[in-house]
Amino acid sequence: LGIDHPILLAAMGDSAGGRLAAAVSNAGALGMVGGGYADPVWLERELQLVGDARVGIGFVTFALDERPDTLRQALEAAPVAVQLSFGDPRPYADAIKATGAALICQVQRDDEVDQAIEAGADVLIAQGQDAGGHGRPDRGTFSLVPSIVDRAGSIPVVAAGGVADGRGLAGALALGAAGVCVGTRFLATEESITTAAEAAALVAHGGD
Numbered sequence: 754l755g756i757d758h759p760i761l762l763a764a765m766g767d768s769a770g771g772r773l774a775a776a777v778s779n780a781g782a783l784g785m786v787g788g789g790y791a792d793p794v795w796l797e798r799e800l801q802l803v804g805d806a807r808v809g810i811g812f813v814t815f816a817l818d819e820r821p822d823t824l825r826q827a828l829e830a831a832p833v834a835v836q837l838s839f840g841d842p843r844p845y846a847d848a849i850k851a852t853g854a855a856l857i858c859q860v861q862r863d864d865e866v867d868q869a870i871e872a873g874a875d876v877l878i879a880q881g882q883d884a885g886g887h888g889r890p891d892r893g894t895f896s897l898v899p900s901i902v903d904r905a906g907s908i909p910v911v912a913a914g915g916v917a918d919g920r921g922l923a924g925a926l927a928l929g930a931a932g933v934c935v936g937t938r939f940l941a942t943e944e945s946i947t948t949a950a951e952a953a954a955l956v957a958h959g960g961d
Contacts, residue, residue, distance in 0.1 A: 754834060754855060754876070755807065757781035759922070761857075761878070761911055763936025764811020764836050766790060771802030773944040778806040785809045785836060790816040791823035800830050807833045809857070814840025828852050836878070846872040859913070861891065866904045876909050877901060878934050883915030895928060902929035 754761075760782035762769055766789020774784030786803070788796050788810050796810070810827045814837040817824050824845060827835065835849045838859035849856050850873055858869035859878040869877055879901035881894025891897075894914035902910045912925035913934035925933045939945060941952040 754783050756783045759911075759926070759932030761785060761809075761932060761934040762939055763884075763913065763934050764788065764809070764838070765936050765940070766811075766813065767795065768940060768946050769811075769936070770944075770946045771799035771808075773939060773942060773946070774799075774808040775803045775806035776942070776944045777939070778808050783807075783809055783833065785811045785834075786832075788812045788823065788827060791820040793820070793823050793826055796823060796826060800827075803830075809834035809836060809855075811836035811838065811857075813838055814842060814845070817845060824848065828854065834876070838878075838880075842869060842872040842874070846874075857911075860901060861897070863900055863904055866901060870905070870908065874908060876911060876931075877905050878911045878913050879930070880934075881912075881914035884913055884936070895924065898925060898928045898930050 758781045762777040762784045764785035764787040766787045769787035774786045777784035786799050786808055790813055810832045832854050834855040834857050836857040842858050846856055855875040857876045858874040859880050860866055861880050879898045881892055881897045883894045894912055898912045909931035911932045911934050912930040916933040916935050917938045922933050940947050941955045
């Protein structure tokens with residue numbers, strides 16, 4: 754992925770916009786624009802804010818089934834990577850990889866790994882139920898990650914869900930992950946599409 758730090762910005766739909774993705778990438782990690790449900794107007798607006806930063810774009814996969822043109826729109830922006838979550842990545846894999854973009858597939862269960870491998874995934878994100886966004890109420894991140902790592906073979910696995918600081922990163926690396934995907938923590942930044950009140954509430958809120 755060409756990054757200096759093993760951190761990916763979670764592709765949070767309608768929250769991880771162009772300014773935030775660019776800031777994360779410019780800091781040496783990988784910023785992801787949260788394409789979410791494939792709204793072409795939103796995506797066009799946010800991609801204009803990226804500048805010359807190397808960013809990726811993420812989608813909820815089943816939304817592309819209804820709006821396939823949005824994927825073509827995204828690929829025209831020459832993203833470093835495209836992330837697909839919640840759905841079958843295989844129908845879109847060839848088009849993504851033909852552009853040279855890395856294919857990142859997010860998985861929540863062991864059996865989804867085989868589908869991602871068949872699609873030609875370059876990176877897997879193992880998302881546990883600790884995640885602040887969409888997910889499955891099945892397994893926590895730190896029980897899921899080792900299982901996904903064992904099944905993924907040589908494909909790098911990124912841990913997602915509940916990682917908010919260096920301790921979480923260190924723990925993920927110890928479990929065999931190649932890096933971490935962080936979302937909620939970045940919502941409190943100035944570059945996020947979050948109101949000041951929402952950001953303050955996030956900072957003040959504990960884990961209970």
